[in-house]
Amino acid sequence: MNLHPVRILASIAVALQLAVAQTPFTEGNLVAIRVGSGTGALTNAASPVFLDEYSRSGTLLRSVALPTVTAGRTAACTLSGTAASEGHLNLSTDGQYLSLAGYSAALGTANPGSLTVTNAARVVARIDMAGNVDSTTLLTNTFSSGAVRSAITEDGVNFWVCGSNSGVQLTQFGGFTSTAASTGTPTNLRSLVVYNGQLFASSASGTHFGVSTVGTGMPTTAESITLSPGFPSVTGPSPYDFFFVGPDTCYVCDDRSSATGGGIQKWVRASGVWSLAYTLSPSNTSVRGISGSLDAGVVTLFATSTNTSGNAILSVVDTGPSSTFSTVATTAANTVLRGIRFLRPRGRVVTSGVGSPASNSLVPTIAATAVPSIGNAAFALTTTNCPPFTLAAVIIKVGPLTTGYGLLGAPPACLLYVALPEDILAGAFTDAAGNAQYSLPLPNDPFFVGLRVGAQWLAVDYALPYTIPVASSQGLEFVIGS
Numbered sequence: 001m002n003l004h005p006v007r008i009l010a011s012i013a014v015a016l017q018l019a020v021a022q023t024p025f026t027e028g029n030l031v032a033i034r035v036g037s038g039t040g041a042l043t044n045a046a047s048p049v050f051l052d053e054y055s056r057s058g059t060l061l062r063s064v065a066l067p068t069v070t071a072g073r074t075a076a077c078t079l080s081g082t083a084a085s086e087g088h089l090n091l092s093t094d095g096q097y098l099s100l101a102g103y104s105a106a107l108g109t110a111n112p113g114s115l116t117v118t119n120a121a122r123v124v125a126r127i128d129m130a131g132n133v134d135s136t137t138l139l140t141n142t143f144s145s146g147a148v149r150s151a152i153t154e155d156g157v158n159f160w161v162c163g164s165n166s167g168v169q170l171t172q173f174g175g176f177t178s179t180a181a182s183t184g185t186p187t188n189l190r191s192l193v194v195y196n197g198q199l200f201a202s203s204a205s206g207t208h209f210g211v212s213t214v215g216t217g218m219p220t221t222a223e224s225i226t227l228s229p230g231f232p233s234v235t236g237p238s239p240y241d242f243f244f245v246g247p248d249t250c251y252v253c254d255d256r257s258s259a260t261g262g263g264i265q266k267w268v269r270a271s272g273v274w275s276l277a278y279t280l281s282p283s284n285t286s287v288r289g290i291s292g293s294l295d296a297g298v299v300t301l302f303a304t305s306t307n308t309s310g311n312a313i314l315s316v317v318d319t320g321p322s323s324t325f326s327t328v329a330t331t332a333a334n335t336v337l338r339g340i341r342f343l344r345p346r347g348r349v350v351t352s353g354v355g356s357p358a359s360n361s362l363v364p365t366i367a368a369t370a371v372p373s374i375g376n377a378a379f380a381l382t383t384t385n386c387p388p389f390t391l392a393a394v395i396i397k398v399g400p401l402t403t404g405y406g407l408l409g410a411p412p413a414c415l416l417y418v419a420l421p422e423d424i425l426a427g428a429f430t431d432a433a434g435n436a437q438y439s440l441p442l443p444n445d446p447f448f449v450g451l452r453v454g455a456q457w458l459a460v461d462y463a464l465p466y467t468i469p470v471a472s473s474q475g476l477e478f479v480i481g482s
Helices: none
Strands: 030-035 049-054 060-065 097-103 122-128 133-139 148-153 158-163 168-172 192-195 198-205 208-214 223-227 239-246 249-254 263-270 273-280 287-295 298-305 312-317 325-330 336-342 348-352 380-383 391-398 424-429 436-439 452-460 470-472 475-479
Touching (some): 030 287, 380 452
Parallel strands (some): 239 287
Antiparallel strands (some): 030 336, 049 060, 122 133, 391 424
8 A cells, every 4th residue: 555645744852841740641632721720700910821631521631730930940831811812722743742822920910911021921831741841931032012822833842933913933942032933914913723734823913814824834934924815804804723624624713703703614725715615603602712623524623612701612513504512611710711622643653573683683673753643744664773785675564563473484583573465565775874764655634544554674684594684673563643
């Protein structure tokens, strides 16, 4: 079976976690930002922030608290209790981190978004899937006297951040400053999303009242923000968070009342131009945060309502304009839920078995270059410790690894962990160091999520005294994530 390439970059996240480990988040659940502890009415003052994990049926499973005081390199990360445009939540491209932007402001600090960065640095919080919170990334040179709203990353290293001024800024994990990743207008942005390796932003400012692209791909220098063709360029809409189901379908939250066009708007693209198909309108409220899933062609959306206190997580299966909303969970009075993300299945890689050595006594290795996620064009399988300038073959089969069986004519220690007949048998010549690589770009198709694939390397070594003179690696199994 040949897998077909699509464009997207992914990498493996690296960096130490500085906080004590929490209970891990679970794939298939929902995580929402909660502002407020419930002990007093929310005001514009800096309030505590929590990540609440819910099952899809609405059971609150756990809460992870973000720091409320600054201690050494760990900064407080708070949000205004009533600034509804703040608190967007994002899940990294590789599925390893949640991220959000806040303020290094003490609890009770009035209207932290109005303060200069000298009085309240802007903070990027990174939370790994084990529940470790890191708030050591500070912005001390931008978003001064303006709200900070959204922070997104591909791999936990580079972060793109936006707010009510300064456009899109780029910073690095553990840094203190940022550089511009956008130029021109609008500078007042709401939510950032990465889809298929492209950075997008929502706004309701200037001539941008919808979803825009930010430069090309993931910009590292200042590039223009371009309104996606078909989205409005005049005042009226109020878009916030948004969710791509595919390259031609995007669901956009609009926090206006349903009578004036608010709700979850379904936008579709044809011939490069977006158009509004219809709006899913919840009763007596609207929405600002959104996430969702696509299973067997069925789109299920999860959104946070716009109630100012004690609001809800709503769900809806998109069956058309008359789709009915359900309440998944309601938070306590004097608290409010803001951004939300569905924890999609994550790609993973495991190795098992043993390899057999080459004549130099070294055992060939097998590894993946990146997290196996749909749309990851950079995914590849590598080997090291092979004889130099020889033929190495990679065997790939859809399905789990076997327990290992012998190959007639090969060394006794050479065990095959990939069931035959294989789906892919490909050759690559090793370099002077005995390394080789086989590129296996993964398609950007939800059909492949959860697919298990086994792989193994065999390297020709004519110094081995066998009919089939090969050295073998361990078996590697990877599961494709979303």
